[in-house]
Amino acid sequence: MGRGRERLVGMASARAMYHQLADTYRAKIVTEELKPGDRLPTEQELGEEFNITRGTVRDGLKVLVNEGLIVPARPRGYFVRPHELSYVRPQAEWRKQPASPEMDRWMEDQTVLGRTPSQHISVEIIPPPAKVAERLGLNEGDLVVARRRIRYIDDEPFNLNDSFYSYDLIKGSEILNPTDIPRGTNQALADLGYEQVRAIDEVEARMPLPDEVNRLQLGPGNPVLVHRVTGFTIDDKPVRCTVNVLIGSKHVMLFERSKAVGGSVS
Template sequence: MASILRQAIYSGVYKPGDVLPTEAELQDKYGISRNTARNALIMLLNEGLITRTPRIGSVVRERRALLIHPQRELEPQPEGEIREAFATAVRTEGREFSQDIMIETVGADDEIAGRLELGDGEFAIVRRRLRYVDGQPYNINDSYYPRKIVQLSEIAEPGDIRRGANRVLQELGHRQVRVVDDIMGRMPTQREAELLQLDAGTCVLVFVRVGYDASDTPVRVAVSVFPADKHLIRYELDLD
C-alpha cells in the first residue's frame, strides 16, 4: 500500500498540498485492513513525504529542493560585490532570503576545537545563523573562528557582513587557500528540529567545511544543518 501511494506522489497524481485518502477510504478502495492502511501512511510520514494535520488528514509535503553549489562560496569576486553562497542560491530562484544572526564567544567542544586546532584555554567566536527562505526556517549555519584572529574584526560584531566573512579573513591576512568538506546524514537533534520546525521523520544533512590559510592553519569551521528534503547539494568539477 505504501508503494502505491508513494508512486502516486512521485508521479504527480497527488501534488504538494493534496490530502491523501483516509485510512477508511484506503481500506474500502483497496480491500485492505485498517491496520495496513494505517501502517502505509505512517511509513510515508516517516519518509517525509506527508504531514499529518489535525482535522485535515495526511497532506503531501512540498518537495521543492533548493540547489546549492558549495564551491561557489570561494570563487573570486570583484571588489564591492556581495556574494554569500546560500543567499545567492535563494535569490537566483526568485525567492526571498533572510536570516537571524547571533554572535558568541565559546570554549569550543572537542570536535570544533580539534578542527580549529585550538590549544588549551583558547576560545572561538561563533556566528550563529538561522536562515530563512520565503519566511520559513530553512537551515542552520554556525561558523567558528579562532578568537585570537578575529576578535577585533567585524566577524566578532553583531549583524551581517555585506562583503562576507571570507573577505574579512583575507583582509586579516588569512585568505583561505583550501577547504575540506565533510557531509553526513543523521536525524536532527531536538534543538535543530525545533529551530527548523521539522516534521517527524525528517533527516538532516550536516555539512562541515574547514578552511585553511596559506600556512595550512585552520581559520574557519562552518557547520551547516540542512533538512534533507529541502536541499540539493551539487558539486561541479573541471577535469581538464
C-alpha cells in the same frame, strides 16, 4: 514489567502499520510515480488499502508531512509537496559560474518565485565543540567565536549555518557583531590577513539533535544533511570551520569536477 512488555508489542505493530503506509507512499513520491502537486488517496481509501484505522492512517501521513514530502490542505486532502529543492553548491564560494552547462540548467529549474529569504544571526564566545576544536587545531582552554545563522524562506526555517573562528584570531573584529557583513565573513577574515585558499567539505546524513529540531522547527523523522567546511590559508592554517545543517527534504548538494588534460583533476 509484564505490562511494559505488552505495551511495547502492541505499539510495535501499530508502528509497523503506519510505517508501512509511510514507506509505500515515500517510495511513490521519491520515484515520481506521484508527482509534485498530485493528490494522495483519501484517508478512507488509505485505511482500506492498508486495512488500518483512520488514526493509524493519520500517523502514517504525519510521518510524510514531517519529512516535508506531502502537505495537508484540508478539506481537500493531502498533496505531494511542490518541489522547493534548494541547490547548495559549496564550490560557488569561490567560483560563481558553474563549469558545466548541465549544472547550470539544473540549478535554473529551481525557480524561487516570490519567496522571501530572511535570516537571524547571533554570536557567542564558547569553548569549541570537539569536532570544531579538532578541525581548527585548537588546544584545551582555547575559545571560539560561534557565529550562528538561521536562514528562513517565507518565515519557515530553512537551514542552519554556524561558523566557528578562533577567538584569538578575530577578537576586536566586526565578525563578532551579530549583524550581516555585506562583503561576507570570508572577505572580513581575509582583511584580517587570513585569506582562505583551500577548503575541505565533509558531508553526513543523520537524524537532527534536539537543538536542531528546535531551531529548524522539525517534526520527527526528518533527517538532515550536515555539511562541515574547514577553510585553510596559503600557510595551511585552518582559520574557519562552518557547520551547515540542511533539512534533507529541501536541499541537494552539488559538486562538479573534471579530469584535467595531464591526468590531474579539479
